[in-house]
Amino acid sequence: MEKKLADAMAELEATQEAVAKAEAELREASFTVRSKDRAVEVTVGHQGELTALRFLEGKYRRMAAGELAASVLDAAERARTQMSRHVMETFQPFTQPSTAVPELAGVDIDWAEIFGPAVLEAPERAAGRRGSGRLRDEIHEDGEDDHDV
Numbered sequence: 001m002e003k004k005l006a007d008a009m010a011e012l013e014a015t016q017e018a019v020a021k022a023e024a025e026l027r028e029a030s031f032t033v034r035s036k037d038r039a040v041e042v043t044v045g046h047q048g049e050l051t052a053l054r055f056l057e058g059k060y061r062r063m064a065a066g067e068l069a070a071s072v073l074d075a076a077e078r079a080r081t082q083m084s085r086h087v088m089e090t091f092q093p094f095t096q097p098s099t100a101v102p103e104l105a106g107v108d109i110d111w112a113e114i115f116g117p118a119v120l121e122a123p124e125r126a127a128g129r130r131g132s133g134r135l136r137d138e139i140h141e142d143g144e145d146d147h148d149v
Helices: 002-027 065-095 111-115 123-130 134-148
Strands: 031-034 040-044 050-055
């Protein structure tokens, strides 16, 4: 019994150290993504916050306001999704049960609750869903309404 308790304590300490290391690495993480139309590039930090925005090759000058906004949102959403998946991959080992002490279950994390259900979709499927044009249509319609005023 003492051996099991010592093994459990050792694994707990190793897990705590690994979590601290993962958190430190994630604090430095960022992802940079270009919009599908390659007009903008955004960088998000470890919490999904927008840390940089670049307009590429002057394309923004030839775009309607709604198109430009949709490009920024597209790139930001894809970068945030990449960051979310990176966080999931980083913490995935902690969700598995202990190999040394089977009584220690892994941490149960509801990723969909944290990041939204889209983060659980396959990247190809999520990209297709986002490419539906719905957001662009709504922004375009808002722009039309502004001209009627």
